Amino acid sequence: xxxxxxxxxxxxxxxxxxxxxxxxxxxxxxxxxxxxxxxxxxxxxxxxxxxxxxxxxxxxxxxxxxxxxxxxxxxxxxxxxxxxxxxxxxxxxxx
Numbered sequence: 031x032x033x034x035x036x037x038x039x040x041x042x043x044x045x046x047x048x049x050x051x052x053x054x055x056x057x058x059x060x061x062x063x064x065x066x067x068x069x070x071x072x073x074x075x076x077x078x079x080x081x082x083x084x085x086x087x088x089x090x091x092x093x094x095x096x097x098x099x100x101x102x103x104x105x106x107x108x109x110x111x112x113x114x115x116x117x118x119x120x121x122x123x124x125x
Contacts, residue, residue, distance in 0.1 A: 091106065
């Protein structure tokens with residue numbers, strides 16, 4: 031064992047992992063919205079769905095970072111589910 035090295039508790043490791051995942055999510059959302067705007071992905075009404083979802087995701091992330099409660103976490107989880115659902119609908123409409 032390394033006596034000079036502080037040990038990490040399981041809770042601290044989980045919290046660090048959550049922050050890392052949230053950071054990756056924010057970077058992905060910024061990249062996605064940038065790409066959609068540069069591709070002019072707003073010509074038809076249904077093309078606004080991912081833009082609205084990204085905007086709602088930023089609101090939900092801000093709420094979660096501010097409150098850190100179960101309700102804000104559930105809102106973020108539901109929103110991520112809506113991203114998956116919208117992705118399936120978008121792929122279905124590509125035919």
